[in-house]
Amino acid sequence: MPRLNTEKGQPAGVGVGLRSKYHQQFLHGTPKIAWLEIVSENYLGLDGRGGRARESLLQIAEHYPIVMHGVSLSIGSVDPLNLEYLHQLRSLKNICGAAWYSDHLCWTGVGGENLHDLLPLPYTEEALGHLCPRVQQVQELMGEALILENVSSYLSFAHSEMSEWEFLSELVKRTGCGLLLDVNNVYVSAINHGFDPMRFLNGIPRGAVRQFHLAGYSDNGTHLVDTHDHPVWPPVWSLYQEALRLFGRIPTLIEWDDKLPPLEQLLEEAAKAEHLMETYDSPNASRASTMVEVGHH
Numbered sequence: 001m002p003r004l005n006t007e008k009g010q011p012a013g014v015g016v017g018l019r020s021k022y023h024q025q026f027l028h029g030t031p032k033i034a035w036l037e038i039v040s041e042n043y044l045g046l047d048g049r050g051g052r053a054r055e056s057l058l059q060i061a062e063h064y065p066i067v068m069h070g071v072s073l074s075i076g077s078v079d080p081l082n083l084e085y086l087h088q089l090r091s092l093k094n095i096c097g098a099a100w101y102s103d104h105l106c107w108t109g110v111g112g113e114n115l116h117d118l119l120p121l122p123y124t125e126e127a128l129g130h131l132c133p134r135v136q137q138v139q140e141l142m143g144e145a146l147i148l149e150n151v152s153s154y155l156s157f158a159h160s161e162m163s164e165w166e167f168l169s170e171l172v173k174r175t176g177c178g179l180l181l182d183v184n185n186v187y188v189s190a191i192n193h194g195f196d197p198m199r200f201l202n203g204i205p206r207g208a209v210r211q212f213h214l215a216g217y218s219d220n221g222t223h224l225v226d227t228h229d230h231p232v233w234p235p236v237w238s239l240y241q242e243a244l245r246l247f248g249r250i251p252t253l254i255e256w257d258d259k260l261p262p263l264e265q266l267l268e269e270a271a272k273a274e275h276l277m278e279t280y281d282s283p284n285a286s287r288a289s290t291m292v293e294v295g296h297h
């Protein structure tokens with residue numbers, strides 16, 4: 001097993017998603033990027049294909065800080081938590097030396113069925129009562145804080161009693177979990193539901209945000225979908241600048257999952273984010289003169 005380079009440090013600045021398409025470039029060179037995020041499930045070996053991918057990951061992890069991002073926790077479901085999955089997650093985290101692990105604040109199925117979608121929850125006291133002990137159970141099993149990402153949504157529940165940002169804040173307060181703030185998802189949901197994305201950002205507790213995501217959505221005419229198959233759109237870059245101003249230089253990931261571009265193009269997107277980040281030295285730094293209006297594209 002390759003030896004992990006413990007000198008490589010924590011993720012800081014801007015990273016990109018490590019996808020199998022890019023493995024060879026990372027195995028045979030050291031593309032210039034600060035850190036990498038993996039989709040945990042691709043390396044768990046649950047589909048019988050994880051072995052070789054895991055070997056590549058361990059070699060790549062010698063040179064780059066890694067963070068893990070999962071899609072199967074289904075923290076919001078009423079099914080019991082999958083303990084075997086969590087056990088495998090912890091083992092993967094140990095062997096690749098990932099700095100943290102995250103998943104989504106959503107449910108992906110019920111009754112053992114996986115719907116392969118990240119479905120939103122109603123924002124109610126009842127949902128919080130269901131979620132909090134589950135988050136605590138995950139944190140106890142993993143031995144550290146769970147980091148949860150805001151998902152984009154296209155529908156909302158009529159019986160929601162609070163806003164998404166109030167719900168996230170309560171969850172943080174009650175469980176001590178961290179947040180992965182997906183700036184693209186904030187924008188997509190803001191347009192789809194007609195709220196001001198700044199209300200969302202202003203409503204999130206400052207200290208809880210551990211990571212940002214940036215991605216490209218698709219415009220379906222009537223609503224936006226977070227397809228992660230485009231460059232980041234201008235209004236999301238603007239909102240990212242607001243997020244940097246409010247939260248500081250939080251490690252940022254360019255998420256691109258479909259119609260993957262050449263690695264060089266992905267690294268150019270990362271360089272853009274890095275450039276914006278450099279403009280914001282500390283929380284509450286003054287706005288850059290390049291600041292543009294946050295609004296619909």
Ligand SMILES: [Fe+2]
Nearest residue numbers: 149182213255
């Ligand atoms: Fe995301």
